[in-house]
Amino acid sequence: MESQIHSIHQQLVNKEISCVDLIKEKLELLKPNTHNTVNSLLDETALKLASKVDEKIASGETIGLLEGIPFGIKDVYMVEGTYTTASSDLLKHYKSAYTATAIQKLLDAGAIPLVKENCDSFGHGSSSENTIFGAVKNAKNPELVGGGSSGGSAVNVAKDYTVFSIGGDTGGSVRQPAGYNDVYGLKPTYGRISRYGLMAYASSTDCVGPIAKSIEDIRIVLNTMSGKDVKDQTTYTSSEIEQNSILSSDNITSVGYFKNFIESEAIDENIKKEFLSAIEKIKAKGIAVKALDFFKSDTLVSTYYTLAMAETASNLSRLDGTNYGNRIDADNLKESYSVTRSENFSEETKRRIVGGNQVLSQGFSDEIYLKGLALRDQISQNFENDFNEVDIIISPVTPMAPPKIGDSLKDPLAMYLSDAYTVGFSLGQLPTLTVPQGTETGLQLTAAKDNDELVLKFANFLKDTI
Structure with a gap:
């Protein structure tokens, strides 16, 4: 699909459509909430902003490329004055006091927020079922999960309820639901x-991470949100990716894939067959393809969840109902903390907090947590070595097709293993893009750190190859 952002922008400029009518149309699509993608609508704000865009156009003023473009926001981002629930009981009445930097940059560019989108509570899940708002339904088959944790964001894009959405990716939470719903989803370089x-x-x-239906729209949104921020010391200044620069892939001469991903007993035979067919089509275009050795997928999953659970246990320790959240009073302060957290956290969130506290506890931290940190360093080094040999690494997004709603809740281990092909690239902090081609759940393209442009280039190449 060609860029919806460019198309809508041109229609607005030519006065073929009004921004208010566009926003009303999208809100009408969202209101029935047929796929459980909506936590809250930002209709009043959206219509006010749309009126201002129409006024600018009517007065002959120039509008920016993103002005008037409707988008969705995963409900883990602060947007001042809006409910920001993280799809949890604990924060179901919490209103943001400020706006996230990435979202503010989009607002400054004139994009119009429509909806706070359903997701796994606090990002804990791979199916968007761990939510107080009901399981997100897959865009292609509502009996299947929408993927997670950014399921609502991916489904809204796939159903054309939003032009693009902003998800959050920790171990695959943008890429996996993008693959489940046949859209593009990018996890940029960390920072x-x-x-x-x-x-x-x-x-x-x-x-x-942005989710959209075209590579060009991913590029536009990525450029808008990127940049150093004094409020986040992990950020860095990055170069803008030009439109023309991603149209040619002549400098990509070699592609690698991890043979143990494909030889794994966990991979669905159909996904394996489709992946190998895609590899053959890439070879036919004269690109060298190399099979690479890598850590086994169960090592990647255990390393990721060891570190992620430790970090989430630490990060969520602040949520006890004292400063914000749905406080439940008890006989004493300690009991109040306990009841508030027990009653308001989902089973999956509690599982991850308990696991994280175990990993960090005395007697276990040296044996488990520090070992996880050491393995992460080895994984990063392995990636550095690989990118000395190949330009791009290609892999399936998931080993299996989307499960039916309810199945993942019965088997948390299976849910964790569905992240087997995404978490390694998260540990390496690498730019990785899901493209809706190649297999039933798409393909994943990965480049070296701060080489986001390269994955977009190769994605454009694949459009005409597979």
């Missing part, structure tokens, strides 16, 4: 976009 105002899950791998 390229500020995390300020994003509720922290695992601070060392959390990334702000």
Whole structure:
């Protein structure tokens, strides 16, 4: 699909449509909430902003490329004055006091927020079922999960309820639901976009990521949100990716894939067959393809969840109902903390907090947590070595097709293993893009750190190859 942002922009400029009518149309699509993607609508704000865009156009003023473009926001981002619930009981009445940097940059560019989108509570899940707002339904088949944790964001884009949405990716939470719903989803290089105002899950791998139906729209939104932020010391200054620069892939001569991903007993035979077919089509275009050795997928999953659970236990320790949240009073302060957290956290969130506290506890931290940190360093080094040999790494997004709603809740381990092909790139803090081609759940393209442009280039190449 060609850029919806460019198309809508031109229609607005030519006065073929009004911004108010566009926003009303999208809100009408969102209101029935047929796929459980909506936590709250920002209709009043959206219509006010749309009126201002129409006024500018009517007076002959020039509007920016993103002005008037409707978008969605995963409900883990602060947007001043809006409910920011993280799809949890604990924060179901919480209103943001400020706006996340990445979202503010989009607002400054004139994009219009429509909806706070459903997700796994605090980002804890891979199916968007761990939510107080009801399981997100897949855009293609409502009996299947929408993927997680940014399921609502991916489904809204796939159903054309939003032009683009902003998800959050910690271990695959943008890429996996993008694959489940046949859209593009990018996890940029860690630090390229500020995390300020994003509720922290695992601070060392959390990334702000755009979801859209075209590579060009991903590029536009990525450029808008990128940049150094004094409120997030992990951010850095990055170069803008030009439109023309991603149209040619002549400098990509070699592609690698991890053979143990494909040889794994966990991979669905159909996904394996489709992936190998895609590899053959890439070879036919004269690109060298190399099979690479890598850590086993169960090692990646255990390393990721060891570190992620430790970080989430630490990050969520502040949520006890004292300063904000749905406080439940008891006989004493300690009991109040206990009841508030027990009653308001989902089973999955409690599972991750307990696991994280275990990992960090005396007698276990040296044996488990520090070992996880050492393995993460080895994984990063392995990636550095790989990118000395190949330009791009290509992999399936998931080993299996989307499960039916309810199945993941019965088997948390299976849910964790669905992240087997995404978490490694999170640990390496690498730019990774899901493209809706190649297999039933798409393909994942990865480049070296701060080489986000390269994954967009290769994605454009694949459009005409697969």
